Amino acid sequence: MPCVTRVTVLYPPLAEGDTGVVTYGDAAGGGPGVQVQPKAERDVRFVVGVEGDRDGRALDLPDTRGFDVVPGPFAVLGLLTPVVAEAGKPFPVTLEARDRSGNVVPAVEGAVSLTAEGGDLKTDARRAFGAGGTGQASGKVTLTRTGVRLLKATCNGVAAEQSVVVSRSAxxxxxxxxxxxxxxxxxxxxxxxxxxxxxxxxxxxxxxxxxxxxxxxxxxxxxxxxxxxxxxxxxxxxxxxxxxxxxxxxxxxxxxxxxxxxxxxxxxxxxxxxxxxxxxxxxxxxxxxxxxxxxxxxxxxxxxxxxxxxxxxxxxxxxxxxxxxxxxxxxxxxxxxxxxxxxxxxxxxxxxxxxxxxxxxxxxxxxxxxxxxxxxxxxxxxxxxxxxxxxxxxxxxxxxxxxxxxxxxxxxxxxxxxxxxxxxxxxxxxxxxxxxxxxxxxxxxxxxxxxxxxxxxxx
Missing domain, CATH: 2.70.98 (Beta-galactosidase; Chain A, domain 5)
Incomplete structure (x- = not known):
């Protein structure tokens, strides 16, 4: 949702060529400053408009520059699974490299370890995040014993756990x-x-x-x-x-x-x-x-x-x-x-x-x-x-x-x-x-x- 800042210049009147500077995040006057949004997004822009005759209609200035909010460093490993799996049947698993705000971090390299308590896990999941990749690794996993099973994954010292209820096939x-x-x-x-x-x-x-x-x-x-x-x-x-x-x-x-x-x-x-x-x-x-x-x-x-x-x-x-x-x-x-x-x-x-x-x-x-x-x-x-x-x-x-x-x-x-x-x-x-x-x-x-x-x- 856009945040609107209105600056009104009363005196002296502005003339063509005059320049004004608005500094976002300046806490010198006791303000809280400004933080970058937690969600990664491309081409975030501050749109500047000028209203010269107080008729309520502002004219957007051209050439407004944008910037990219990019993910932070890899800090959280996401292990996405279904809630229920059927014994002996493959089910999908996705691993995501994320920053602390939940954004997927694409530029991550490292081997992934995926295990299950009981040692009956079989998988064809890709076991690494590659350079220039999407920050995701996925594949199929099979568990043969029923009950609440705990999957564990690690990458570059970051760990994740996820439980899956394994049931007999219906x-x-x-x-x-x-x-x-x-x-x-x-x-x-x-x-x-x-x-x-x-x-x-x-x-x-x-x-x-x-x-x-x-x-x-x-x-x-x-x-x-x-x-x-x-x-x-x-x-x-x-x-x-x-x-x-x-x-x-x-x-x-x-x-x-x-x-x-x-x-x-x-x-x-x-x-x-x-x-x-x-x-x-x-x-x-x-x-x-x-x-x-x-x-x-x-x-x-x-x-x-x-x-x-x-x-x-x-x-x-x-x-x-x-x-x-x-x-x-x-x-x-x-x-x-x-x-x-x-x-x-x-x-x-x-x-x-x-x-x-x-x-x-x-x-x-x-x-x-x-x-x-x-x-x-x-x-x-x-x-x-x-x-x-x-x-x-x-x-x-x-x-x-x-x-x-x-x-x-x-x-x-x-x-x-x-x-x-x-x-x-x-x-x-x-x-x-x-x-x-x-x-x-x-x-x-x-x-x-x-x-x-x-x-x-x-x-």
Whole structure:
């Protein structure tokens, strides 16, 4: 956003040929000075205009010179991955050399070491940043053992870590069902109809990873992934929150009038407290969305920092971080080359809109589209997540660059700013007491359709 400085010369009057000097950053008079913007940009210009007759119309002076804001030295190594990978299947990994402001540094040379705990990593990734390159190295990585796996990368003494949830493959033999049906196929439970299906494979750590797919021309296309069936963030004040993904032990298919359902249930322990959890997944005949109803009940008094419904990563295992368009109604409409919470027309911190105040959201939905699929999450803002308080928080990151993910985060969680959550925070700074036996609930719709949000595909 431009910064305007107005200088008015009252006396003596200016004559042709007179010269004035404006020094930006001069702190001699007690001013704060000036800083170079943190974002790298080419041809930044100070446009100078002269208004000679006070009619409110300024004439820009010719030959305004520009300058380039270039990245700083290599200080941060970015390790970008999907959230979920399937055991034995290659998945993309990108390494980025960045400065402290997050700009990619192209002029970096050095060998890259990429390893995984457990030693089962196989990769064809380029292992070096070359002179005159882009500051990026990419390739495919394969992990064979399931569970939360930690990748580690180093280059020139700069290190990075990233976790990936490795799941069994969800291989399903059956095609589209004319009506909504819930059934088991091998190690995978399926909730599907003629348009959309949810695949929930059984892993050693239980049921938690799920894949959303859409029917496209007699074929199923991956739309995105859920790394867990929710997340509990708990812990005492002054300590980092303990983040416990919701992975459950039981799965039971069922049916209702004109709909099918899959119930997943079990218990998890978070910070010494046992929680009973259940997720009811409902799909109607002809629907293009799956309803997810999540309930978490502590068996003892607990200290809650955040309660997440199943977080959806659009593009995970599919179109990745690419997109044609992304939408957060009332806040963001982004096209292929734009990122959410970018400083397009507004400067930080006001450009940060990843977790806005609920009253800023004009329609309770977030969506990302690419190619022939559109993934979206809808919710009811009036739902009372603890039986009293309404308006859960929505988190939108397209792509999810805050956690170095090659996909787009569409998530719903409680509490919200109305209940003490700072805007753009993803958990309470101070815990909220939850009484034993009192359930917490969150409901959302995860949708996929062939309708696009507009704009051209990035592919």
């Amino acid at each position: 291989q399903v033999a059956d095609g589209a069902k004319p009506k909504a049906t819930a059934y088991q196929d091998g190690n995978t439970y399926v909730l599907g109809n003629a348009h959309v299906r949810l695949l929930v494979p059984r892993n050693d750590f239980g049921y938690g990873v799920a894949f959303l797919e859409a029917e496209r021309g007699d074929q199923w296309k991956r739309v995105g992934a859920f790394p867990s069936l929710g997340e509990l963030r708990v812990g005492a004040q002054g300590k980092p929150a303990h983040r416990m993904p919701v992975w459950l032990s039981e799965a039971k298919p069922g049916s209702a009038t004109d709909a099918a359902q899959l119930v997943l249930s079990g218990a998890v322990e978070a910070a010494g407290v046992q929680w009973d959890l259940s997720v009811l997944c409902v799909l109607s005949d002809g629907a293009k969305h799956v309803d997810l109803h999540c309930t978490a009940t502590p068996k003892a008094d607990a200290k809650l920092r955040a309660f997440y419904a199943p977080p959806f990563y659009a593009g995970d295992g599919s179109f990745g971080a690419a997109k044609a368009t992304a939408l957060f109604p009332g806040l963001e409409y982004r096209t292929a080359d734009e990122v959410s919470s970018g400083d397009y027309g507004i400067v930080p911190p006001f450009s940060n809109r990843q977790v806005p105040h609920p009253y800023k959201v004009t329609m309770p939905m977030v969506a990302v589209a690419d190619g022939d699929v559109c993934a979206a999450v809808f919710w009811d803002p009036d739902q009372k997540w603890d039986g009293v308080h309404a308006c859960p928080s929505a988190c939108f990151a397209s792509p999810e660059r805050w956690e170095n993910r090659a996909s787009h985060l569409l998530a719903l969680f409680a509490p919200a700013e109305l209940d003490g959550l700072p805007e753009n925070a993803r958990e309470l700074p101070e815990p909220r007491a939850v009484v034993a036996g009192k359930p917490l609930r969150a409901c959302l719709e995860s949708a996929s359709s062939g309708r696009r949000l507009g704009g051209r595909s990035s592919r």
